[in-house]
Amino acid sequence: MDGLYGDSTRSVKAVGSEPVSGTPVVSPPVLASTFHLSPNEAEPLDKYGRYSNPTWRRLESALAELEGAAAALVFGSGMAAITSVLRVLAKPGAKLVVPADGYHQVRRYAKEYLAPQGVTVVEAASSAMCAAAVDADVVLAETPTNPGLDVVDLHRLAMDCRRRGSTLVVDNTTATPFGQQPLSMGADLVVASATKALSGHSDLIAGYVVGSHPDLMAAVEQERLLAGAILGPFEAWLLLRSLGSAGLRFDRQCQNAQALAVMLRTHPSVRWVRYPGLPDDPSHQIATQQMKRFGGLVAIELKDADSVHALVDRSALLVATTSFGGIHTSVDRRIRWGDPVSDAFARIALGIEDTDDLISDFERALQ
Numbered sequence: 001m002d003g004l005y006g007d008s009t010r011s012v013k014a015v016g017s018e019p020v021s022g023t024p025v026v027s028p029p030v031l032a033s034t035f036h037l038s039p040n041e042a043e044p045l046d047k048y049g050r051y052s053n054p055t056w057r058r059l060e061s062a063l064a065e066l067e068g069a070a071a072a073l074v075f076g077s078g079m080a081a082i083t084s085v086l087r088v089l090a091k092p093g094a095k096l097v098v099p100a101d102g103y104h105q106v107r108r109y110a111k112e113y114l115a116p117q118g119v120t121v122v123e124a125a126s127s128a129m130c131a132a133a134v135d136a137d138v139v140l141a142e143t144p145t146n147p148g149l150d151v152v153d154l155h156r157l158a159m160d161c162r163r164r165g166s167t168l169v170v171d172n173t174t175a176t177p178f179g180q181q182p183l184s185m186g187a188d189l190v191v192a193s194a195t196k197a198l199s200g201h202s203d204l205i206a207g208y209v210v211g212s213h214p215d216l217m218a219a220v221e222q223e224r225l226l227a228g229a230i231l232g233p234f235e236a237w238l239l240l241r242s243l244g245s246a247g248l249r250f251d252r253q254c255q256n257a258q259a260l261a262v263m264l265r266t267h268p269s270v271r272w273v274r275y276p277g278l279p280d281d282p283s284h285q286i287a288t289q290q291m292k293r294f295g296g297l298v299a300i301e302l303k304d305a306d307s308v309h310a311l312v313d314r315s316a317l318l319v320a321t322t323s324f325g326g327i328h329t330s331v332d333r334r335i336r337w338g339d340p341v342s343d344a345f346a347r348i349a350l351g352i353e354d355t356d357d358l359i360s361d362f363e364r365a366l367q
């Protein structure tokens with residue numbers, strides 16, 4: 001289906017139901033913890049809400065479809081999805097490589113929970129992932145990285161991992177399946193936070209794992225069942241509902257990001273801009289080889305912390321938040337969360353406002 005249709009068509013189709021006369025066009029949520037069992041003890045598909053739920057299945061088949069995977073598993077958060085995969089793959093004695101410049105709580109988990117159990121945790125800059133992956137059992141890559149927006153060469157990393165027998169896991173949160181499909185480039189598993197652009201309305205927390213190795217997916221499913229980091233059926237339904245418009249929203253976010261990056265690149269108040277869609281960005285060449293869209297995040301450095309605060313104060317559209325992918329354009333000064341960036345660094349997460357309005361607002365606010 002990927003070759004046949006564009007991304008908005010794919011997201012609309014992925015959340016549709018079978019056209020059966022008299023049934024709802026979009027499946028309603030199944031809010032149940034407990035299901036009837038048969039008196040003769042034959043196993044029904046659904047027994048108990050931690051094992052499975054019909055709304056999860058609808059959502060999982062839509063996510064698998066969008067990521068080009070055989071199967072998907074939804075989780076209660078992006079961190080639940082990522083840590084579940086790490087617990088399955090990184091056993092005591094294993095060597096795990098995590099990005100030094102990616103989402104900070106992933107390396108905290110690896111250092112604080114996996115390392116004490118005998119996992120060798122190596123933090124590597126995303127630009128040096130391939131070199132760091134030598135002898136690793138598990139490599140977790142994030143691309144574009146949050147917050148620095150460096151792009152990892154996924155074809156090359158996947159080839160290196162395959163040659164050495166390491167398992168490659170890619171965090172696809174910032175790119176989304178509308179930006180890139182890491183499984184098609186050789187990743188073994190994709191993990192992501194669906195809290196961001198896929199849900200897109202800043203109103204729920206969710207995560208997922210997709211893959212096509214049946215044994216690997218079965219192991220992750222067992223882990224979810226036993227650890228219990230499940231997604232509630234109502235959130236699953238909200239996410240399914242949001243997925244239908246995710247392609248459309250992500251397109252606008254990318255369009256806004258590109259226009260803003262171009263404007264900021266020559267603005268006298270801006271020291272530097274990183275956006276993989278800028279032709280002179282250090283990541284542009286690899287990004288054009290592996291990404292269809294360059295994402296809704298722009299990284300900038302202003303003069304100092306006060307300049308970032310002033311930008312938000314003077315803007316009529318910007319809000320200060322520590323998430324991204326929502327409909328509102330927002331700014332986050334990442335140093336406050338411990339990211340290895342300067343005081344004047346800001347991550348801008350583009351929303352779906354009209355592009356011209358945003359550009360004029362930024363111009364006014366930066367004056």
Ligand SMILES: Cc1ncc(COP(=O)(O)O)c(C=O)c1O
Pocket residue numbers: 077078079080103142146171173174192193194195205206207323
């Ligand atoms: C790249 C990346 N991965 C994973 C996560 C964790 O997702 P969640 O907050 O849904 O647990 C985040 C959250 O910001 C993220 O930016």
